[in-house]
Amino acid sequence: MRLFTWVRRHLVVFAGLLTLGYLLLPNVIVTVFSFNKPNGRFNYQWQRFSTDAWTHPCDVADLCGSLSLSLRIAVWATLGATVLGTLIAFALARYRFSGRSSAGTLIFLPMAMPEVVMAASLATLFLNMGVSFGFWTILIAHITFCLSFVVTAVKARVMSMDPRLEQAAQDLYATPAQTFWRITLPIAAPGIAAGALLSFALSFDDFVITNFNAGSTVTFPMFVWGAAQRGTPVQINVIGTAMFAVAVLCVLAGQLVGRRQKNRRRS
Amino acid sequence: MTTLTEQLPAPAPAAGSARPVRRRRLVPYWLLLPGILWLLVFFAAPLVYQASTSVQTGSLEDGFRVTWHFATYWDALNQYYPQFLRSVGYAAIATVLCLGLGYPLAYLIAFRAGRWRHLLMILVIAPFFTSFLIRTLAWKTILSDGGPVVRTMDRLHILGLTDALGVTEGHRLLATPLAVVCGLTYNFLPFMILPLYTSLERIDGRLHEAASDLYARPLTIFRKVTLPLSMPGVVAGTLLTFIPAAGDYINAELLGSPDQKMIGNVIQSQFLRVLDYPTAAALSFILMAAILAMVTVYIRRSGTEELV
Numbered sequence: 377m378r379l380f381t382w383v384r385r386h387l388v389v390f391a392g393l394l395t396l397g398y399l400l401l402p403n404v405i406v407t408v409f410s411f412n413k414p415n416g417r418f419n420y421q422w423q424r425f426s427t428d429a430w431t432h433p434c435d436v437a438d439l440c441g442s443l444s445l446s447l448r449i450a451v452w453a454t455l456g457a458t459v460l461g462t463l464i465a466f467a468l469a470r471y472r473f474s475g476r477s478s479a480g481t482l483i484f485l486p487m488a489m490p491e492v493v494m495a496a497s498l499a500t501l502f503l504n505m506g507v508s509f510g511f512w513t514i515l516i517a518h519i520t521f522c523l524s525f526v527v528t529a530v531k532a533r534v535m536s537m538d539p540r541l542e543q544a545a546q547d548l549y550a551t552p553a554q555t556f557w558r559i560t561l562p563i564a565a566p567g568i569a570a571g572a573l574l575s576f577a578l579s580f581d582d583f584v585i586t587n588f589n590a591g592s593t594v595t596f597p598m599f600v601w602g603a604a605q606r607g608t609p610v611q612i613n614v615i616g617t618a619m620f621a622v623a624v625l626c627v628l629a630g631q632l633v634g635r636r637q638k639n640r641r642r643s
Numbered sequence: 644m645t646t647l648t649e650q651l652p653a654p655a656p657a658a659g660s661a662r663p664v665r666r667r668r669l670v671p672y673w674l675l676l677p678g679i680l681w682l683l684v685f686f687a688a689p690l691v692y693q694a695s696t697s698v699q700t701g702s703l704e705d706g707f708r709v710t711w712h713f714a715t716y717w718d719a720l721n722q723y724y725p726q727f728l729r730s731v732g733y734a735a736i737a738t739v740l741c742l743g744l745g746y747p748l749a750y751l752i753a754f755r756a757g758r759w760r761h762l763l764m765i766l767v768i769a770p771f772f773t774s775f776l777i778r779t780l781a782w783k784t785i786l787s788d789g790g791p792v793v794r795t796m797d798r799l800h801i802l803g804l805t806d807a808l809g810v811t812e813g814h815r816l817l818a819t820p821l822a823v824v825c826g827l828t829y830n831f832l833p834f835m836i837l838p839l840y841t842s843l844e845r846i847d848g849r850l851h852e853a854a855s856d857l858y859a860r861p862l863t864i865f866r867k868v869t870l871p872l873s874m875p876g877v878v879a880g881t882l883l884t885f886i887p888a889a890g891d892y893i894n895a896e897l898l899g900s901p902d903q904k905m906i907g908n909v910i911q912s913q914f915l916r917v918l919d920y921p922t923a924a925a926l927s928f929i930l931m932a933a934i935l936a937m938v939t940v941y942i943r944r945s946g947t948e949e950l951v
Contacts, residue, residue: 392751395744396766399832402781403770409784420784460678467674479675482682488882490890490934492907493927496914497689500696500924520685523678581774583893588914600776604897608780616777623772627765 403620410613417607429610433618436609439599443615446596449511450580453518457579458572460519461526462564465571468527469534486524494521495588502589509591517589518579525578526571533567697924707920719925723909727929730905731937733820733895734888737827741835741884742877744828749839749876750869754848767836775830779897782826786816786898818900826894831887835880842876843869878945886934906930 383390409419413426434440467473468480486494498520502513541563545555583597590598600612697715701707720727752763770778785792793816796802805811811819846869854864892907906926913923 388747388750389755391747392755393748395748395832395836396763398744398829399770400766401785402778402829403773405781405784406773406777409781420780420787460681463674464678467671471671471674473668473671476671479679482679482687486682486686488886488935488938489931490886490907492890492892492910493931494686494689496910496923496927497693498685499914500693500920501685501689503920504692504696516685520681523682527678577771581771583776587911597774597776600774600780604776604780612777612780616773620769620773624765624769627769631761 406613407617407620410610410617412610412613414610419608419610419613429614433611433614436611438594439609439611439615442594442596442599445511445593446580449514449518449595450576452515453522453579454572454575456515456519457522457526457575458568461523461571461575462530462568464523465527465530465534465567466564469531483524483527486521487528491521491584492588495585498585499588509589510593513589513591514586514593514595517585518582521582521585522575522578525574526568529571529574530564530567533570534564537563693924694928696920697928699921703918712921715921715925716929719922720929723906723926726904726906726909727933729903730889730907730930731933733824733827733903733905734885734891736824737831737888738835738881738885740824740828741832742881745832745835745839745880749836749843752840753843753846764840767833771833776893776897779826779830779893782822782829782898783817786822786825788815788817792816817898818903820899820903822898823895823903823905826898827888827891830891830894831884834883834887838879838883839873839876842873842879846872874945878942882938882941886938889934890930 409422410429411425411427412419412422413424413428414421415423464479464483468476468483495517498517499509502509507513537560542555542559545559546552550558581597583601586595586598587601594602596615600608603609603612695709696707698709698711698713699707700710700712700715748763748767752760752767756763784790787793793802793814796805796816797814802811802814802816805821806814810821810824816822850868850872851864854868855861859867889905890907892905892911895903895905895908910923910926910930913919913926
């Protein structure tokens, strides 16, 4: 009877952990299968343990090239979207002006639309303009869909900012430029960083919009897509696992540093 | 549509500003100019182009010309309505499953996790760091014929049941509707969990105490306090799950068979393989209109218009 009540009280914990397992299972599989040595071209069935793929990650033709292209596109798209998006976010968060709500709608719509619609329409524009598909069309497409996410992230931060801090700075005879660089920007920085990180992740991992606007240029997700048809090299799993490990380590390191700073401030 | 924070009053402009009013009034427009121009050229203009493409006729060799051929819409609907219905159906089922699976986890993180909260949050976001295509391919391994999942389900006679229901076929999971829905649910689950968590986390714990002080049973507390207060998260989560799921073509392509093709697959192949641009344009317009209409009705009915 006591066991029954205990189980009932913790039912939500079990259900939640089950969901977490569902979320993480594919990552476990990706990691395990990065040590596989498959027979044939597809890496879907476990054969035997091997570290070949880890020691020769770039042995597959075009794989590392596509990876570096994806990284380059992600960096530039992040830069472009963050600059454009931050400016918009400041305008929307700080000022009342006519046309404000239509601007808000224009920024919201790209997020409310299935990717495939946006991808097809942008590709239609490029086709009509006679632009040749490649690096630049991918970059333009990525900046376009990352922009709205940056605006949302930065706007939330700027909105929650205490306006009295800036007034105090001005009361202390700071020029508007000084106020901006010393007060406004440092406070908005976490929002800008969040927007930039989100853009980087979205751009790096984007497949649908790239699929329509890449022509014959191959980014990393495009490579994986092609591999799903031709044969999946184990190296794909190696890169997937490495990205996962690096990202989790970065997050954990960030948390440790944050905690240490908090402790130092306290003492 | 914009966000909740919209209703907050704007911070008052600094008093005693020496700058001329006219110049100050132009500041927001200068800030907006580059970004809005970008969106007009690369987001709004393409939609207009697509609208015009959808009423063109012609061929790849002779070029396409606007002939106001609205029959394209009719033909596209007539030919591809099964894929449309399937997309909406799969996306709806995946959304409900996401809600069912995601709510307990969001609840657990918000109220029960204690000092594990941060770690659990990281674990929810962590899968994002591995390319979603690689993760979707991993489902091919998990659901493979003769794999542990298929064997267990077969031994428990679950597969026979699902076969009878028509969601699986021939005692296998891959290339069945179940696999596609499972993939959709998996891929969009974090988009459900994050808004749910945000709205649950805001709930004041003292409300729960007050309710139980008034002799409400746990289930009643959930029904009368927690659930209503988390509605904004539920609405945001369902939208963030349903919209991308309805347009998705990756799960149907990787985990399904040609019998599970969704509307995204049709648009993709019409555009990139068949090169029938008018049909692709018409289909994506119908998809966009259908989703906007459904979303509008949904938001009205759920009574959270202030959310967006």
